[in-house]
Amino acid sequence: FSNEAGQGSAPIAHAAAKAEHPVSEGMVAILEPFIDTIVICSITGLTLLSSGVWNEKHVNDFSFSDMLLVEGELNEETDASVLFDYFNSNGDINEFSGDLVVTDGIPRGITVLHARSIAEEVTISNGETLFTGVLTVDNGRLQNPSGYSFRGKSLVHSAPLTAIAFNKGLFGDYGQYIVAIGLLLFAFSTAISWSYYGGRSVTYLFGVEY
Incomplete structure (x- = not known):
């Protein structure tokens, strides 16, 4: 402004x-x-x-427009070069598609990318309670996200930062x-x-x- x-x-x-x-x-x-x-x-x-x-990760509520779900469980220490290539030229990381299994708010078998970083301690809630069930994901994007919220530690930008x-x-x-x-x-x-x-x-x- x-x-x-x-x-x-x-x-x-x-x-x-x-x-x-x-x-x-x-x-x-x-x-x-x-x-x-x-x-x-x-x-x-x-x-x-x-x-x-x-360059620190902070607890925040994830924005769906800034979030992507990818296959496998990535680690910033061992997969730093792969992440760099992906963020700059869509390298060898596959975006997740299919049914995402969630138990007590914890997603299984995927990595959540938020604000160009690997999100940590991610929990998924439906309203005020931790979600347990199956979510539909297509090309890394959650389908019908209304009512769900992702929360965890990631990089933050803009006014919140x-x-x-x-x-x-x-x-x-x-x-x-x-x-x-x-x-x-x-x-x-x-x-x-x-x-x-x-x-x-x-x-x-x-x-x-x-």
């Missing part, structure tokens, strides 16, 4: 601004990407790197709220600015009476 690089929104805002000289508005335009990119994005990236969470990184820092458990509040504020300001852009575009297309 902070960085709008490439969206073409900045010219609308700066063209509508009233300034004594165009250069002064140009300086504001230069300052904007400096704060958004150099300051905010760099601090976020440095927080991820310095905290060490970027940033929240974990801030939790490990100076603010402890309160660090995650910094991310949530920041997202809320930037989302709110984005909604306000883009509603203005939309209004000006309608005026340009259809006239001031609209």
Whole structure:
């Protein structure tokens, strides 16, 4: 929400601004990407790197769009090169298809890949209870996933990873709220600015009476 690089929104805002000289508005335009990119994005990236969470596995609820079930039980220590080839060019790992047997929430005979990592301590639940039964899988994707949830340890990305990184820092458990509040504020300001852009575009297309 902070960085709008490439969206073409900045010219609308700066063209509508009233300034004594165009250069002064140009300086504001230069300052904007400096704060958004150099300051905010760099601090976020440095927080991820310095905290060490970027390459650690964390307990999380898996996203089905980011999850794949493959045949066999893989190990990152012995199968690292095979995994690398698979993630980069679909190497010698077969995606699982068929009936997946689950006992007390534990899947048998497969490996769960989530967020480009081998998931550990995976449990499958149906609602609030651990699932026991058979699930249908096609080309590594769970069919009819509604009602089921996969939980375990894997790599994490996006906003959840940033929240974990801030939790490990100076603010402890309160660090995650910094991310949530920041997202809320930037989302709110984005909604306000883009509603203005939309209004000006309608005026340009259809006239001031609209």
